[in-house]
Amino acid sequence: MAQVIIPPPFGASDSGGSPALTEMPDSVLFICNFNAVRSPMAEGLTKFYCGHKIYADSVGIRAEDDHANPFAIAVMDEIGLDISQHKPKKFEELMDSSYDLVVTLSPEAQHKAIDLTRTLDCQVEYWPTLDPTAVTGNRENIMSAFRQTRDMITERIKKRFNIDYFPMV
Template sequence: MTGARPTSVLFVCGLNAVRSPMAEALARRLYGRAIYIQSAGVRTGELDPFSVKVMEEVGLDISKHRPHTIEDIEDGNFDLVITLAPEAHHKALEMTRTSAMDVEYWPTPDPQIATGSRDQIMESYRSVRDGLEMRIKKRLDGGSSGG
C-alpha cells in the first residue's frame, strides 16, 4: 500500500487538539470525497483556540471539533495512520502491530510551546498548518511521503 493513495487515513497526535485536527480539516477539504479521514490523540485535550484561528484564516472551521482518543474511534481500520508526535507514533505502532495498516511518522513541531508575542505564536501555528497542507498534498496525491 505504501506510495499509493489510501482510501482511509487517520491523523494522530498527542491530544487531538492542535496538529491532528488541523491535518484532518485540511485533508478533508482536499480529499474528503475520495478518502475517509479522521483524527485522534493519544490522550484527550482541549481544542486550542490558536488552531481555530489559523484554520479560519484559510476558510476552515474546526471550532466544533471535539478532541478524542484513538480508543474512541469506532472503526479503527485505516489504510494509513499518519502520526505527528513521538508518543502518537509509539501508540500507532502498538495499535497496528497485528494489522495491515501502514504507519508514517511526520515529525511536526508542537506550536503550543511557542513563546513570544501573539503574532509570533500565531506564526508558529501558521507554519505547522502550512507544512501539514504541503505534506498532505504530496502524500495523498498518490506519491510516497519521502520519509
C-alpha cells in the same frame, strides 16, 4: 502487520520512487498528542483537499480539552476551514479501528501507533511536525508558529495524496 514508512525529510525528494508513498488510501487516521492542534488540522485539510475520496479522522494519545486549540481554530479560519466544532478524542472513542493509513505527527504518537497496529494490516507513516504549543511570546509569535505547522501539514498532505492546488470533490 503494520508497514511502517518514514518519508524523506520535509522538502526532500523521494528519489527511490517508493510506491508505498504514492498509493491513495481509502481511509486515514491522524494521531498527535492531544488531538487539539496538529491532528485536527490534518483531518480538516485532508477533508478539504481530498473531499469524499478519502475518509479522514483524528485522535490523540490523550484528550484533555473538549475543543480544538483556539490558535489552531484561528489559523485554519484564515484559509477558510472551520475546525471550531472539533471535539478531541482518544483511541477508545474512535468509531472505527480499521484504517488504510495511520499518520503520526509526534514521536509519542509514533510509538503508540506502532504498538496499536502490530496486528493490523495498515500502513503507518511518521510525519515529524512542529508542536506550536511549545512556542511562547506575543500573540503574533504564537500565531506564526501555528501557521508554520498548518502550512507544513498542508504541504505534506498535497505531496502524499498527489494534490496540485485545488480540492478534489
